[in-house]
Amino acid sequence: MAATEAADPLLMLGVGLIEKDTNGEVLWVWCYPSTTATLRNLLLRKCCLTEENKLLHPFVFGQYRRTWFYITTVEVPDSSILKKVTHFSIVLTAKDFNPEKYAAFTRILCRMYLKHGSPVKMMESYIAVLTKGICQSEENGSFLSKDFDARKAYLAGSIKDIVSQFGMETVILHTALMLKKRIVVYHPKIEAVQEFTRTLPALVWHRQDWTILHSYVHLDADELEALQMCPGYVAGFVDSEVSNRSDLYDVFVNLADGEITIAPLAKEAMTMGKLHKEIGQLIVQSAEDPEKSDSQVIQDISLKTKEIFTNLAPFSEVSDDGEKRVLNYEALKQRRFPPATENFLYHLAAAEQMLKI
Numbered sequence: 001m002a003a004t005e006a007a008d009p010l011l012m013l014g015v016g017l018i019e020k021d022t023n024g025e026v027l028w029v030w031c032y033p034s035t036t037a038t039l040r041n042l043l044l045r046k047c048c049l050t051e052e053n054k055l056l057h058p059f060v061f062g063q064y065r066r067t068w069f070y071i072t073t074v075e076v077p078d079s080s081i082l083k084k085v086t087h088f089s090i091v092l093t094a095k096d097f098n099p100e101k102y103a104a105f106t107r108i109l110c111r112m113y114l115k116h117g118s119p120v121k122m123m124e125s126y127i128a129v130l131t132k133g134i135c136q137s138e139e140n141g142s143f144l145s146k147d148f149d150a151r152k153a154y155l156a157g158s159i160k161d162i163v164s165q166f167g168m169e170t171v172i173l174h175t176a177l178m179l180k181k182r183i184v185v186y187h188p189k190i191e192a193v194q195e196f197t198r199t200l201p202a203l204v205w206h207r208q209d210w211t212i213l214h215s216y217v218h219l220d221a222d223e224l225e226a227l228q229m230c231p232g233y234v235a236g237f238v239d240s241e242v243s244n245r246s247d248l249y250d251v252f253v254n255l256a257d258g259e260i261t262i263a264p265l266a267k268e269a270m271t272m273g274k275l276h277k278e279i280g281q282l283i284v285q286s287a288e289d290p291e292k293s294d295s296q297v298i299q300d301i302s303l304k305t306k307e308i309f310t311n312l313a314p315f316s317e318v319s320d321d322g323e324k325r326v327l328n329y330e331a332l333k334q335r336r337f338p339p340a341t342e343n344f345l346y347h348l349a350a351a352e353q354m355l356k357i
Contacts, residue, residue, distance in 0.1 A: 013067060015109070015126045016091040018041075020049040021084050030119045031091075032126060038222065039067070039093070045218055046087040047071050055191045056087070057190055059106070062236075065226045068094045070102035074110050081117035088113065090122070097210040099198070101158060111140040126282045132209030147245035154210060157199025158296045163287035169260050170203075170287075171280035174301070175270055175344070177204045178308075180212075180232030180351040184249035186242050187256050190216060193236035193308065193348045196255055205302040206309075215254055225250070232351075269347045273340020279304055312345055316354060327354045 016031035026049045028040050030111055035043075042064055044050055050058040061070045073089040090106045090113070115220045125135040125143075133145035152310060165169050176183050177200060185200075187193045197215045201207070214235040217223055227235055227248070234247070244251065250266035253259075261271050279301075286292060286300040296333050315332040316325040329350040332342060 003178060009097040010130065010175060011094050011327070012126070012130055013093040015122065016043065016093075017113070017122070017144060017346055018047050018049060018089040018091065019025060019085045022086055022320045026050050029088075031118075032123050035093075039064070039343075043069060043071065043091050043093075043225070045118065045220065046216060047091065048073055050088055059103050060098075060216055061194065063097075063214050064223065066095075066211065068097055068102075069342060070094070070099065070106060071246055072103065072106035074108055074114070076114065076289050080114050082114065087106075096150065097213065098150060098153040099194075100152050101133055101145070101151060104148070105135075105143050108135065108137065108141050108143050113135070115140070128264060129169070133314060135321055153348045154202060155295050156299070157195060157202065157294075159202055162196065163284055163297075166233075166260060167284055168280040171272070171276050172251060172260050172262065172270070173200060173253070174203045174279060174283065175265075175272070177201070177212075177232075177234075178305070178351065179233075179344075179347050181249065181250035183251045183253065183268070184236065184245075185236045185253040185255055186238070186240060186324040187236075187254075188238055188240070190236075190238050192255055196253075197234050198235040202298050203301060204305065205298050207303055219245070229344055230271060260280060271340045271343050273338050273344070275308075275338075275341045275344060278307075308345075308348070312349060312354075314347070316349070319356070325354060326356050 002218065014033060014035055015100060017029045018026065018036060019029045020026045024354070026044065046062065046069060047062060049056055052089050056073055056075065061068065061073050063190050070092045071089050073087060077246045090109045092102050092106055094102060109125060112125060113119070128135040128144060129145060134143065136142045136209065142275060168237045173183065185193055185197050194215045196212060201212055203211050212230070212233050214227055214233055217227060217235045217237055219237070219239050225311065227233060242248065246263055250263050252263065282304050283301055286297045315328050317328050319326045329346070330344060
């Protein structure tokens with residue numbers, strides 16, 4: 001994604017306001033422009049106000065059917081103009097993945113609502129950002145859309161943290177991502193789930209594809225149906241019940257216990273061999289180097305990934321219709337790679353849609 005696209009204010013889709021009143025009722029109060037009942041119900045479920053006696057989550061984000069949502073929730077101080085409201089959430093929906101950008105903007109909108117007690121000022125600021133990419137306010141802070149590059153958002157997580165937790169097992173995650181498998185991550189704390197899941201697509205940096213990320217999913221029929229329409233994904237859950245839903249994953253990460261499990265049906269495609277050991281050692285060696293930054297570790301992994309695609313190149317040929325390159329399976333077999341390497345290269349070709357139909 002180009003930096004200019006990341007600065008495009010037209011990526012925003014809408015803004016909404018959810019309130020919890022002194023009677024404990026949670027209501028969808030206002031939005032601009034309109035929204036669907038399905039999306040409204042989803043956002044009410046995602047904001048932490050509808051959960052009884054649960055912790056306040058200052059900021060959550062996720063994706064539903066290619067729409068990203070960003071929600072900032074605050075407690076209303078006694079001094080505020082909002083006398084009948086105890087908490088509220090500002091919701092932004094957008095076409096792009098950029099948590100830092102939308103966290104900054106929703107914080108400004110929260111301050112405006114606390115001060116004025118009316119959505120009018122928020123709408124003015126929203127339209128200013130939508131049309132000019134900027135909103136300026138002396139008391140509430142300024143926001144400039146182009147300060148937040150998409151690439152920065154992609155690099156915000158820490159690969160080093162993942163490797164320090166999982167060591168050589170990180171190669172399981174790398175393999176699953178390379179093969180476009182379904183990864184489910186569980187932890188009871190949403191902040192831990194979001195931090196971990198947002199980082200995983202960086203393991204396959206050559207794709208720069210964060211559309212595979214669904215960082216906050218509930219075990220709700222509509223959400224699961226939307227998720228299962230995706231060929232491969234990284235999905236985050238805070239409900240431990242997800243561990244029993246083997247229909248949802250090829251690889252299950254129990255972040256709370258530090259365990260990675262490969263589902264029985266995915267074991268054949270995910271067979272590990274000498275090549276995986278090499279990749280795993282490279283990942284660990286790079287991540288454990290104190291001199292290296294996270295982006296340098298990502299670069300090292302990316303170079304190794306390119307090497308794998310270079311290995312695959314001699315066994316590909318132009319398809320009959322001349323439109324794309326496809327795998328020549330016979331040529332691959334004749335090369336007599338170790339079985340696990342051949343198996344991996346075959347499944348990688350399948351993931352890259354290089355198999356002859």
